[in-house]
Amino acid sequence: MPAVSPKRRLLRVGKTVATVLGYCRAxxxxxxxxxxxxxxxxxLCLAALVLILFADPEQVPAWLLSQGFAHGTWLSAIVAAPFSAMVFAFVLDRMANAPERGHIVVRRGIDRVKRFAIPGVRFELGQRILLAALLLAAVQLLCGFAVAGEHRLFVAGLLATHDLPLSPEDVASWAMARGIFNMLVGGFILAWEYLLVGDFLWTGSFDPVGCWRALDGNRLRLVAIMFIVFAIVAILKYGLGLAVGLILIPADGASPSLLNRMLMHFGLAWPFDGLHLVLSAAAVGTILGAFRTPAIASVRPAAAP
Structure with missing residues (x-):
């Protein structure tokens, strides 16, 4: 089992973020x-899921829908989990296996099907990735259903304490407070979820207690580092989204077509979801590299191109 260093080390938030950005740039x-x-x-899979479910909204079974998830259905958490786990595994493999500073090492092709390998493409659904995906999906489902339940309680509380019809003033302050609370709690859970998934991929064992002890004195620093990473991606994503929206939304104020909405949403989702996962995985790898020892059995050597 990975040993916890007896010497207490403290992360510097700014220096760690700069190290992550420098590594990703290099x-x-x-x-x-x-x-x-x-x-x-x-x-592609999330876009297909949305098109299948919402092409005819009246025919969608109610049990598939939930307001606690980004795409309006809890199936999105299950669909996205394996691909998120792949990105985490690939980035951590890269960080652990690069033999020299600045040397490019990328595993190419589809594992177990080498004769169909495509240069520049990596796809893997091994046991470690499926287990990491299971952890990601379980946490996302738990958080999503918790948010949906919170929304129902929020609406019920407003209806019980205010007369109908509700005015914008009655809802605005409570909705803002709820949004800030969800953002802080969700960011905290996401930071630790990513760390535990990365630790599992890094060490080859699921050891949340050992991971918690290894980060003694750095737990809030971890959250601060991950919040900064999330904020960088959010600023870039929504800034570009606003610019694209101003271009695609008609000047007469008419509602954009379904095609334009799909292009705006999923066109921006691909690069920025990738950026989010890569930066998050690099941050997790940087932090784990200071406190945890990679297990040789779980982090396999990458083949040189």
């Missing part, structure tokens, strides 16, 4: 090659 191409295909498949 290894931008191999990280892109490792992550682009799983992110593309994730976006």
């Amino acid at each position: 290894n931008a191409w191999p990280l892109f090659v490792a992550a682009w295909f799983p992110c593309f498949l994730m976006t």
Whole structure:
């Protein structure tokens, strides 16, 4: 089992974020090659799911819908989990297996089907990735249903304490407070979820207690680092989304077509979901590299191109 260092070390938030960004900048191409295909498949599968379910909204079974998930259905958490786990595994493999600083090492092809290998493409559904995906999906489902239940309680509380019809002033302050609370709690859970998934891929064992002890004195610093990473991606995504929206939304104020909405949403989702996963995995790998020892059995050597 990975040993916890007896010497207490403290992360510097700014320095760690700078290290993560510097690593991603120096290894931008191999990280892109490792992550682009799983992110593309994730976006494609989510787009297909949305089209299948909401092509005729009146025919969608109510038990498939939930307001606690980004795409309005809890199936999205299950669909996205394997591809997110792939990106995490590939980035952590890259960080653990690069033999020299600045040397490009990228595993190419489809594992177990080498004769059909495609240069620049990596796809893998091994046991470790499926287990990591199971953990990701379980946490996302739990959080999503918790948010949906919170929404029902929120609406019931407003209806019980305010007269109908509800005015915008009655809802605005409570909705803002609820949004801030969900953002903080969700970011905290996501940071630790990513760390535990990365630790499982990094060490080869699921050891949340050992991971918690290893980060003694750095638990809030971990959350701060991950929040900064999330904020960087969010600023870039929504800034570009606003610019694209101003271009695609008609000047007369008419509602954009379904095609334009799909292009805006999933066109932006692919690169920025990939950026989010790569930066998050690089941050997790940087932190784990300071406190945990990679297990040789779980982090396999990458083949040179």
